[in-house]
Amino acid sequence: MTARISRRSGFSRDSSPRRSRLKPLLHVTLLALLAFAGHAFAATGAIEPLPFKDHAQEVRFQNLTKQLRCMVCQNENLADSNADLARDLRLEVFQLMQQGKSDDQIKQYLVDRYSDFVLYKPPLKPGTWLLWFGPLAILLAGGAVVVVAIRRRNRDDGAIDDDKPADGRRAGNEPADTGDDW
Amino acid sequence: MKRFVPLIVFMALVGLFGFGIWWNTWHDARYVPSPLINKPAPDFALPKLDAPEQTVTKASLLGKPYLLNVFGSWCVACAEEHPVLMSDGHQLGIALVGYDYKDAPDDARRWLRDRGNPYDLVIADQPGRTAIDFGVYGAPESFLVDAKGVIRYKHIGPLTSEVIAQELQPAIDAVKRETP
Incomplete structure (x- = not known):
């Protein structure tokens, strides 16, 4: 790829008169290719133009x-x-x-x-309520579980701190056991 | 008790996913219940396959129940269904109306000539416009229409002996009891 690019750029730098002669030829080739592509598309029938008003x-x-x-x-x-x-x-x-x-x-x-x-x-109708609101209900239920769990854990941690104020091991582990790492 | 909570949640998820697998193996995702059940069949006016100059309308078929069977010579599953109609079609006790769907009439005629014609009457819907009113989306499909022109039962996919025995025949019997 790089070789081709450098060769091409070298070519355009060195021989600008030839480039100007080749350019129209390139255009014609591209146009012909486009026309052919359009033809191929029509043949597959993938596009069916409908006469839209606007x-x-x-x-x-x-x-x-x-x-x-x-x-x-x-x-x-x-x-x-x-x-x-x-x-x-x-x-x-x-x-x-x-x-x-x-x-x-x-x-x-x-x-x-x-x-x-x-x-x-x-x-949205009674038969699809579960479909529409089910995910929201699950999200709210999950959120409620999380809130309850965090509150309970914080309370438990407080209780432990109160019960064992002189526990040296706990003091050392303090940063890793704040209760919000789950 | 509290230590079992994760296990209970896990088992609930196993149950949910298990149900998903079971449901997807058991039920056919391609089967979409028709909203037309117990509603009047749409009005139609279609030519006979054998005599295109004659038109068959919904009104002309009123008075007796019939089974409208959508087929096409291009349809692979219809070829699968065809022997069942040949063997069981005449024991149903009602008229069997063929609905040739999006088919070249010559192809359909040849198809019926080569394999046998199980139908009492065949109508042709080459453009497929009327089939949209019937909600047809895949041949073969079968509609049980009662004497008043109401669609009472629909089967999507090939009729088999089991489907006829378990679903279609009871539905036909119920319709026939209403129309002496």
Whole structure:
């Protein structure tokens, strides 16, 4: 790599007239490569351009399809998936948008057919309370346990200090046994 | 007692993770219960596979329960299911309606000719638009529709003799009891 860089830089330094002749050639080659790449992309069918009204609508579409799950490959969203059904559903979402449906209406349309599972973000309802508030409840419970344990330990340490004021061994270990090292 | 607290916490975690493993081996992550159970089947108007000029609608099938079986000639699991439909399909006691999903009609006709046709009627949904209304996401799928046009049961994946005996046939019997 370094050898190539130094050779190239040497070349550009030494022969500037030749460089000016080569530069357009390089441009043409790059353009041809780009055109070829574009062609290859079209051939795989990975991109299907939808006739969006404007850029804002395209952004909205991308944003919405990222929040929706592909039912075929369940760990992919609708925007990324290349499954046949995902393609159909993207088109469906696009058409619903053209009809003036709101994001919530489009989501509801899909939920009515495929259940809440199409939404990456599950809705807040009694059946999902555990999912939404469970982690917070566990965090609070853990915090409570920690607080109780620390308080108890501090009290125990105080009791030990009171009971054995003349213990020489304890005095030596004092810094390592303050109770907050667990 | 206090010294057992870590052990109890550890055992609780073992229990939780054990449940996770058991749950994931036992239940099929691909199976998503349909929200359409006990709801009216969506309206549809689809051509017959054998006679595309004739249209079959939801209304035209009302009055008798039927099993709507989504298949496609491209679908590997459908080929797996097909012999079961051939052997058990006519003993179900209701009409078997094939739903040819996102398929070239010629391919579907050849598929049924080569393997045998277990269906009383086959409708074709080549664009797959109506299948979205049914919430189809993977063939084969089977919908039990009662005489009033309500979806009463859905099975996702190939029907097997066990599924038919344990789930489908009891559901069919319940539907048939309602419709003399």
